[in-house]
Amino acid sequence: MAKIVIQRVSYLGVILADRVIDSLISEEKHIDKQLTVADIKFKYERGHRRYDKEITGENKSNFILKIRQNEKNPLDFSVILAYRMANSNKVIRIRRYNGKSHNHTNCLEKTQIKNTFHIHYATERYQVNGFQEDGYAQVTDRYSDLDGALKCMMTDCHFTFNQAVIN
């Protein structure tokens, strides 16, 4: 299992090193079958629909898949892969696939993304500088709806299924 570099920053602060984040992304995550939006039983809450699923990786790391979609604007969505630290209630978002509903600013690089599909990445440098772990994002053209974002996430984050491995 990847060794987690923990640096206590504040009362409940922990930092994941980049190599640990990479290792968590690469860790195989097996679920019964490939998920599509049509398969998911969403819960409805305060103007959006949501889905949460706990997944244990091949190295026994605890992950949470979170999906959110705005009922008023279907292009306003997020597919999140989060990591729950062992023996802790701390949950760290390691990858987030956003829809097209808002601008984003990368606070360290001072670059802006204008209202388009973008992917948030957890990085060590953002944590060290006191920003949210997934404060860094890049524009993407790999998807244009929630289903596409979900498929991209499962590919990037090494999800496997009983039948096939997505390449």
Added chain:
Amino acid sequence: MKIETVLKEFKEKVCEQISIESEGLNRYIVNTPFKFDDGDHLVIVLKNENNKWALTDEAHTFMHLSYMLDVKDLEYGTRKSIIDDTLKMFSVFEIDGELKLQIPNDEFGNALYSYIQALLKITDITYLSRERAKSTFIEDFRHYFTKRFEQYKPEFEWTPEKDIQKKYVVDCKLEVNGKIYLVFALQNDLSVARATIDLLTFEKWNLKFNSIGIYEEPKTIQDDLKDKLTDVVVKQYTSLSEDNEDRIYNYITSQI
């Protein structure tokens, strides 16, 4: 009012870095430099419905908050009070997750100023959840036992009859299916040490009970204190997460 005039008012009252883009009929995206603390900008839309202008987030804010916390936690206690007070203070109302401010007397600039302040105050709720401030953990603990175990009439800050001076306090006592459960909310080193002393004393007094400890954040507790508690407490949970809420309930109610 012309949209160019609206934009001018927005810039004058709020800041120069505001822009407006038309997106749909009578619907304009208001771009501002104000952000959540993950770098995503607030979603603000200027809409005309039934000849009335309003600012709305089209339910994005609560959805965004749900990335970081359980939106159900916003429905009671400190967090709910903050949200309710904020909405009242800035004349914003909520309909099914959508935060809306009707613009009075064409006061577009003032309305945007207030609306942004309201959204920023609400997004600050994440600091309460992420750091699990003392007031919210104990609130969450009490809320959980009050609601989930309502039929079993939980007692908070309970002390046994033998403890005349009320020195050995238990955070929550339950009687379920004829069994007594003593539940401790483990927030910090002190509460862990106190729980250990309580349990050792109750053992000495030959009291019959099952004991449960629920941590706020185990990583913040000294290892030796956790070890000592482990010797005397029957069951421990690392947090009061949604999944653990189900596990705790199932554990207590399934014991015969």
